[in-house]
Amino acid sequence: MAATERVDVVRAVRDAARAGVIGFALFLPLVGFLTAVNGRNELYLATRWPLLFSLVAAIVVARFVYAFTFARWLTQRTQRPVAAPSAARAWMRRWFVPFAIGFVVVYPAIILLTAGTGGALKWIDNFGIQILIYVMLGWGLNIVVGLAGLLDLGYVAFYAVGAYSYALLAKNFGFTFWILLPLAGILSSFWGVMLGFPVLRLRGDYLAIVTLAFGEIIRLIIINWVDLTNGYAGITGIPRPSFFGIPFNAEDNGFDAVFGLEFSPLHRTIFLYYVILALALLTAFVTVRLRRLPVGRAWEALREDEIACRSLGINTTNTKLTAFAMGAMFAGFAGSFFAARQGFISPESFTFLESATILSIVVLGGMGSQVGVAIAAIVMIGGTEIMRELDFLKQIFGPTFDPTQYRMLLFGLAMVLIMIWRPRGLISTREPSVFLRERKRISADLVKEGHG
Amino acid sequence: MEVFLQQLINGITLGSIYGLIAIGYTMVFGIIGMVNFAHGDVFMVSAFIALIAFLLLTTWLGITSIALALFIVLIVAMAFTSLVNWVIERVAYRPLRGSFRLAPLISAIGMSIFLSNFVQVAQGPRNKSIPPMIQGDFVLLNRNDYAVTLSMKQLIIWGVTAVLLAAFWYLVAKTQLGRAQRACEQDQKMAALVGVDVDRTISITFVIAAALAAVAGTMYLMYYGVVSFADGFVPGVKAFTAAVLGGIGSLPGAVVGGILIGLIETFWSAYFSIDYKDVAAFSVLAITLIFLPQGLFGRPDVEKV
Numbered sequence: 001m002a003a004t005e006r007v008d009v010v011r012a013v014r015d016a017a018r019a020g021v022i023g024f025a026l027f028l029p030l031v032g033f034l035t036a037v038n039g040r041n042e043l044y045l046a047t048r049w050p051l052l053f054s055l056v057a058a059i060v061v062a063r064f065v066y067a068f069t070f071a072r073w074l075t076q077r078t079q080r081p082v083a084a085p086s087a088a089r090a091w092m093r094r095w096f097v098p099f100a101i102g103f104v105v106v107y108p109a110i111i112l113l114t115a116g117t118g119g120a121l122k123w124i125d126n127f128g129i130q131i132l133i134y135v136m137l138g139w140g141l142n143i144v145v146g147l148a149g150l151l152d153l154g155y156v157a158f159y160a161v162g163a164y165s166y167a168l169l170a171k172n173f174g175f176t177f178w179i180l181l182p183l184a185g186i187l188s189s190f191w192g193v194m195l196g197f198p199v200l201r202l203r204g205d206y207l208a209i210v211t212l213a214f215g216e217i218i219r220l221i222i223i224n225w226v227d228l229t230n231g232y233a234g235i236t237g238i239p240r241p242s243f244f245g246i247p248f249n250a251e252d253n254g255f256d257a258v259f260g261l262e263f264s265p266l267h268r269t270i271f272l273y274y275v276i277l278a279l280a281l282l283t284a285f286v287t288v289r290l291r292r293l294p295v296g297r298a299w300e301a302l303r304e305d306e307i308a309c310r311s312l313g314i315n316t317t318n319t320k321l322t323a324f325a326m327g328a329m330f331a332g333f334a335g336s337f338f339a340a341r342q343g344f345i346s347p348e349s350f351t352f353l354e355s356a357t358i359l360s361i362v363v364l365g366g367m368g369s370q371v372g373v374a375i376a377a378i379v380m381i382g383g384t385e386i387m388r389e390l391d392f393l394k395q396i397f398g399p400t401f402d403p404t405q406y407r408m409l410l411f412g413l414a415m416v417l418i419m420i421w422r423p424r425g426l427i428s429t430r431e432p433s434v435f436l437r438e439r440k441r442i443s444a445d446l447v448k449e450g451h452g
Numbered sequence: 453m454e455v456f457l458q459q460l461i462n463g464i465t466l467g468s469i470y471g472l473i474a475i476g477y478t479m480v481f482g483i484i485g486m487v488n489f490a491h492g493d494v495f496m497v498s499a500f501i502a503l504i505a506f507l508l509l510t511t512w513l514g515i516t517s518i519a520l521a522l523f524i525v526l527i528v529a530m531a532f533t534s535l536v537n538w539v540i541e542r543v544a545y546r547p548l549r550g551s552f553r554l555a556p557l558i559s560a561i562g563m564s565i566f567l568s569n570f571v572q573v574a575q576g577p578r579n580k581s582i583p584p585m586i587q588g589d590f591v592l593l594n595r596n597d598y599a600v601t602l603s604m605k606q607l608i609i610w611g612v613t614a615v616l617l618a619a620f621w622y623l624v625a626k627t628q629l630g631r632a633q634r635a636c637e638q639d640q641k642m643a644a645l646v647g648v649d650v651d652r653t654i655s656i657t658f659v660i661a662a663a664l665a666a667v668a669g670t671m672y673l674m675y676y677g678v679v680s681f682a683d684g685f686v687p688g689v690k691a692f693t694a695a696v697l698g699g700i701g702s703l704p705g706a707v708v709g710g711i712l713i714g715l716i717e718t719f720w721s722a723y724f725s726i727d728y729k730d731v732a733a734f735s736v737l738a739i740t741l742i743f744l745p746q747g748l749f750g751r752p753d754v755e756k757v
Contacts, residue, residue, distance in 0.1 A: 026539055029501045029532055030574045033508070043582060045507045151554070198742045204553070205487050209696060210741050212689070213734040220734075224727040352685065356561045363558045409569040415562025420547045423555040445552075 012067035019063035024056045031055055097371065104132075104277060108270050121266055126385050128273050129341060133334055134381045136280040138361040138373040140330030143287055145359065146368035147296065148323035149303030149448065151208040153355055154215025157195070158188045158328035160222060160350035162335025167235045167345055168228070177241035177340050181333060188332025189325040196324035200317055215355055222347045234346025241340045243271060272341050279337060283330045284370055290326070291433045299323050300433065304448045357381075357411075364418050366425025366444055375426055384411050454598040459722045460715070465606045465675065467714020468613040472668035473691035474698070474706035475620070476661030482637045482701040483657050484549065489560040490540060492688015493567035494662055498533035498669030499679040500571055503580055505529060506673070518585055522674065526612070529666040537662030538655055546651070564684070572681040581678040609671045616667055617707060620660070624703065633657060637701070686730065690717075693737040699750025708748060712736075 032052040033045050111123045137159065144152045165184040169175050175183075195214045199207055222229045229235065240248065248255045248268035255271075256263040290296040298319045301309045310316055339345050357380070365376030387410065390403040422428065429441040473495050480488040505528040509515045515524075544563050548555045588604040624630035632653045635643040644650050672687070673679055694713045698705025713733055720732040740747065 022535070022539065025532070025535055029504045030497070030571065033504045035500075035503060035507065035575055035580050037578070043503075043507060043580060044511060045504065198738065202741060202745060205481075205485075205557075206696070206741050206745060208487065208557070209692065210738050213693070213737045216689070217731050217734050217738075220728070220731045224731075353565070356565070360558050360561060363554050367554070405573050406569075408565055409573055412562045412564070412566030412569060416544045416559050416566065419555050419559040419562065420544070423548055423551040 008067070012064055015067060016060045016064040020056050020060040023059035024052070027052055027055055100371075100374070101281070104128075108273055117264065117266055121269055124266075124273050125269050126388075127382060129269070129276055130385060131378055131381045132273070132276040132280050133338060134358065134361060134377040135374050136276065136283050136334045137331060137358045138365065138377050139280065139283040139287060139370060140327050140334065141358050141362050142368065142370065142373050143290075143299070143330070144323050144327035145362050146373075147287070147291065147303065148299040148320065150320060150323060151204065152211045152324075152327070153208045153352075153359060154195075154211035154213070154218075155327070155331060155358055156350045156352070156354040157215040157218040158192055158331035159335040159338070159354070160218060160347075161188045161191050161328075162332030163339040163345050163349070164222065164229060164235075164335075165332070166336035166339040167238045170239045170340075171235065171237070174239075176245075177239070177336075178244070181336050184336035185329040185332040188335065189329035192324040192326075192328025193321050196321050200320055212352065212355070215352065219347050219350050222350070229347075232347060234344060234348070235339075236344050238339050238343050238345065240268065240343055241272070241275070272337075276334075276337055276341075279333050283333075286326075287370065295319070295322055297433065360415050364415065364425055366427035366430075368430055368447060369425065369427040369444075372425050372427030379426075380411065380414065383414065384408070454593060454595055454600050455722060457593065457600045458598075459718045461600070461602055461606060463715035463718035464711055465609050465714070466718060467694075467711030468609050469668045469671055469675070469710075470687065470691045470694045470713050471707040471710025472613060472616070472664045472671070473687060474694040474710045475703060476665050477692050477695040478698070478700055478703060478706040479633075479657050479661050481695070483633065483654055484545075484556075485553075486545070486556045486560065487692070488661075489557065489688075490544075490563035490567055491661065491665060492686075492691065493564045493684035494533060494537050494540070495665040495669050495672075495687060495691075496679070496681065496684030497536055497567055497571060498529050498662070498666035499673045499683065500575060500580075500669075500681075501532045501666070502526075502529040502670040502673050503582065503679060506582065506585070522585065522608075522670075526667065526670050529670050530663040533662045533666035533669070534659040537658045537665075541655060541658040546654075549654075564688075568681050568684055575681065577681065579678050579680040582673070584677055585674050605675050609675060612667060612671065616664065620664065621703070623660070629653075629656060690730075690733055693733055696737060696747055697740050699747025702747070702749040705747055705749035 032048060034048055035043050036046050038044050107128055108120070108124050111120045111128075115123055137155070141152065141155050144150050144155070162184040165187045166177070166180045169180050169183065170177070195211070199210050202210055223231055225231075242248065243255050246253070246255050246258055248265075248271070250263045251257065254263070255261075255267055261267065291300070298309070298314050299322075301312075301314060302316060302319050302323075306316060309319075338349070361376045361380055362373055364380065365372030365374070384407045387407040388404050393401060393403050418426070424444040428444045430444055430447050432440070432442055473491065476491050476494075477488060480486060480491070502525050505525045506521065509521045509524060515521045540563055544559045545556050548559055586604050586608065589601040590603075590607075591599045591601050593600040624633060632643065632648045633656070635646070635648050636650055636653050640650050643653075672683075690713055691710065694709035695706045696709070697712060698707070698709030713736070716736055717729050717733055721729045724732075
């Protein structure tokens with residue numbers, strides 16, 4: 001036993017040294033040197049040896065520690081028997097969803113009590129509303145990717161269509177939010193069908209790339225059609241939603257005056273929070289119900305085997321188009337909510353990065369698992385938002401250290417690490433919609449991911 | 453006619469750069485069936501490495517011969533970028549091999565976000581511009597006060613691309629390594645059974661892809677004289693378009709596709725509108741895939757039960 005331990009140490013040291021050498025070479029150009037600009041606007045090179053060497057030292061230490069912790073855990077993981085779920089776990093599974101819904105409903109009240117009216121705005125707006133928008137987008141895309149198995153990398157296009165529909169119609173024709181919300185959904189789902197038609201025959205990665213291309217084309221058109229969309233500058237002064245006709249302002253006919261409250265901008269934020277919560281829950285509810293309808297069953301059948309589907313007489317064209325239309329419709333709702341909440345939209349908000357973020361939320365959560373998608377949205381979006389709050393790190397690393405810089409860096413890294421840790425997503429079981437006598441959870445490995 | 457000729461020259465130059473990147477996409481897709489989303493960012497990283505090497509050589513070591521400097525920059529960029537891509541494959545893609553299809557795709561998208569933000573944090577968000585490395589034009593034709601010129605830079609890009617493609621073609625078509633690679637492309641299990649080291653072959657594929665991307669990155673830096681952390685995505689998507697247009701998995705297809713995309717882009721900018729040049733490139737991608745899913749040189753994908 002002692003002999004193997006010693007060999008382990010020798011090996012770990014050797015591995016750590018190797019990682020150090022590779023890390024040194026890897027970071028030598030980009031971390032060791034800094035291309036800075038001098039007074040005459042010329043580039044010159046500065047060196048950052050201390051940074052480079054501390055980075056390499058960190059790699060060596062991390063590799064050494066890895067050999068004794070994670071490496072062992074990884075090898076043991078395959079040998080460990082699968083334990084039957086304990087009673088506590090089963091209880092948690094049973095009550096997790098009702099508890100979570102209850103929590104998000106009372107969330108603004110909790111925040112108001114803990115953070116007070118001053119600090120509450122940030123927590124409800126940046127965390128609550130922001131995360132719920134992504135939860136809703138994730139659930140919408142989950143219909144297309146998770147249920148129908150159609151890989152869509154241009155989902156943000158429909159989000160953009162919804163946002164611009166609301167912004168343009170509200171500004172130019174003066175329609176209100178509650179009329180335009182369904183309208184934006186309908187317009188988006190039209191686009192879903194229109195862009196869905198040409199790609200019906202495509203499968204897998206090809207479909208992903210064409211949807212990516214469509215997403216980019218729509219964004220480029222928004223940028224370049226300046227007469228309509230005001231291009232890069234975006235649309236400002238978009239009308240904000242009202243409380244079923246009562247506007248949120250400090251005037252006599254405003255929300256606060258009508259209900260006899262003291263005026264506070266927080267009321268609108270709380271209202272918006274409940275609107276997006278209702279929209280997100282609507283998405284989830286519709287998805288759950290649709291899975292039991294013939295069209296939902298057809299989507300999942302399509303994902304499992306397209307050829308078998310066709311031979312059983314399912315119209316694959318209609319099935320795919322309804323999936324695209326449904327997914328696009330929810331993105332349209334979310335988009336028009338986004339435009340109404342921000343009051344300002346520009347093409348910056350609809351880049352490929354957004355599509356990638358939404359898709360990664362769906363895949364990281366576990367395709368087809370709604371709870372998983374919601375958890376992934378909280379982890380990824382909440383995680384990057386919380387990076388804005390880490391000002392105390394300035395005291396450790398000095399005043400020039402800016403944690404917000406590292407948000408997207410860590411976001412990308414987290415995507416890679418979660419995929420390596422759980423390739424099938426955070427939630428690794430799925431609920432079958434059809435079963436014989438007894439409903440059982442099934443492993444995600446048994447669920448196909450679709451070809452198209 | 454003069455405008456046409458000039459745009460032809462510009463288009464082929466741009467297309468050569470796309471073609472070099474496209475080979476990386478097509479090889480990786482051919483061997484492990486994965487769209488390597490991070491490849492465009494690897495290209496951007498290589499341009500930064502080239503920039504740093506160039507500054508090191510000219511301002512610190514005082515090398516005045518541009519030809520020598522360019523040669524060294526090219527070698528340095530290829531070496532370091534290969535290392536970067538080798539590590540990426542080991543860390544982000546190898547653990548997911550044999551896993552389900554979307555996992556490596558998401559991992560690659562994550563890597564792409566990581567790389568561009570890493571460069572932004574490490575080197576700053578500003579555009580990095582250098583004074584023109586190489587000057588000099590050849591006037592090919594001068595008529596109606598419109599001179600058709602072929603610049604020295606363009607000539608170098610054509611030359612370097614042609615030489616490297618020839619070397620690379622030899623590598624894939626004639627050597628043991630190339631044979632192993634094609635074997636893995638057809639059937640990894642069978643290749644492993646007859647003694648091909650599949651992991652090593654895949655690693656080498658990533659190294660070669662990165663080396664060619666580094667050539668493209670160096671040429672890009674030399675041609676435009678400016679690079680920023682966000683420059684990876686659009687060339688990356690266009691190069692992928694080129695790979696798909698040529699037929700993914702086909703090496704000559706990637707080069708032809710690259711040149712076609714370069715030509716479409718420059719001609720569209722010259723004759724229609726420069727604002728919509730990317731729309732033109734993406735539309736070509738969509739139209740090709742819809743009507744000719746296997747691309748120009750690809751094998752048709754047979755659907756089996």
